[in-house]
Amino acid sequence: MIYEDIKNFSKQFEWRPKIENGEPGGFQKFIVVGMGGSNLAADLVKILRPDLDIAVHRDYGLPKYLDEDTLVILSSYSGNTEETLDAYEEAGRRGLPRIAVGAGGKLLELAKNDGVPHIKFPESNIQPRVALGWSLLALLKIIGDEKLLEESATLAEKIKPEIQEEQGKKLAEDLKNSTPIVYASHRNKGLSYFWKVSFNETAKTPAFANVLPEQNHNELSGFENTEKFFFLFINDGNDNPRILKRMEVLKNLYNRRGFKLQVLELQGSPLERVFSSVLLANWTAFYLAEGRGVDPDTNPSVEEFKKLIQ
Template sequence: MRQAILDFTKQFDYEPIIENSKSLATHNSFLLTGMGGSHLAADIVKSIQPEIDLTIYSDYGVAPASKEKKTNSLFIASSYSGNTEEVVEAYTQAQNEGITTAVLATGGTLIERAKADGVPYIQMPDTGIQPRSALGLSLLALLKIMGENALLQRVQQLKQILQVPALEESGRILATQLANKTPIIYTSTKNKGVAYNWKIKCNETGKIPAFYNIIPELNHNEMNGFDLQEKSKELGKQFCVILITDEADHPQNQKRMRVVKELYEARSISVIEQPLSGKSPEEKIFQSLLIADWMALHLAELYNHEAEKVPMIEEFKRKIA
């Protein structure tokens, strides 16, 4: 896992190629089905450019939409392995309904079917890393299939900007602060994809429970669960909030985060502020996610967990097969 993190920026050398591209028209609306690490790239696209008409669906089939929406959208079947059953079912549905379709995968059933059906596809290189670690490859492939070439080029420039080894100490310190704690990651709606990425890195790499939520929504419900009283105050001691702040957030949301921190700390809930930093949205996001990678790796080491594999997920897949 350490080497996968150190080598991460090499992914930005990737030049995605669309096969069967003659049948791919330009679209301004997109429906994507992807599970786990296979929708993380789409989450990041929405964080960088929230105005993009991209619906992300993580379930069996194509996202529920009107006939007009489906007719005018490109459906993207995203599965790193190419074998994810929810996404394979979505591909079948899209083909049966005549929805224009494209595939992103490293191989498997989806690539085989795309070849047989003449469907546009990008076959990403299978480097042996976990889907969550292949975010650079997945993001470039997604941007290519969406025709977002300007953003693709900006993302590729991150290879010269991100200093991966220099971020390890920040991740190590965070892991130390989180010892024997359950992280809850809070951020703004705009950065929801960032918080979700942090959560799954804790879950899959660190092998610990972790959760996330969004400001301002949590100010209307979740935070009241931390107004602990004498008989319930012990419940709060296991949690530590990581507050991902962003100077580009709505001013009122920035104020909300400051007040959440104040109220939680007054109730003995640990809060760690983790500001996004960088000159562009994509630099901010990937610098933050690399710190999360290092944090999760050091959490795995702290608890003597193997960091890369996901044995419980694989056991689950065997049981439902």
């Protein structure tokens, strides 16, 4: 049950990932291949390590520009994601260095048979988007960031899911009859996108995300008058002062127009800021699903689509 998964989220940081079949070392460039919840951790790594050369590929195959200096990280929680398996095969054909991450399935089976390095998640029925702690730890292990790995271990005690639960419940009530739109700085793009997909998958509701300053140059014009949307602003005091000014001006503009909005302040260390927001997103989406009378655990539309394309 997703409720228990969210409630026990902080326990994920007790896990210590282990790379089987040898550890690929010495890489300075990375590309994470994954779909849905299996690529979300890469966006969070970008927030925590803005200096790192890491790209995300959400498609079949692989970009043509890749060479042997870039480590291909193939991430599929189920291990059976069609696009990721296709990229695994292409990486093999092109002789690109690769490593697989997942809970099992065909991906890890191929990696074991091919002698490819891989990391296996703990046994669980957890939803991929809620397994974000494990996913992040696996990526940190692969990129060799021991400092962040050590710091992440403290989140098992520092992150308190019950604190975000009440806030999420209240926010879900505010959002009950609205379509969420989440804004953040470009640096925190991964967080705004996580909020969006949590609303989509858990609450079964349309949701949208955008970043500043780009929003100010186009999307802003689309909201001259609206009562259907609820705007969530992810506010990070560590953002560029010019972005903070744009965020403040945009909030004031929307307030004057009577738009519904709420500011979500990021606090604590970089890891705490990221995962407190992740937890709040999970709780908000869960209680929004409950308030709308939909099942937060299943994704029937996605499963139906998968069957139709077979």
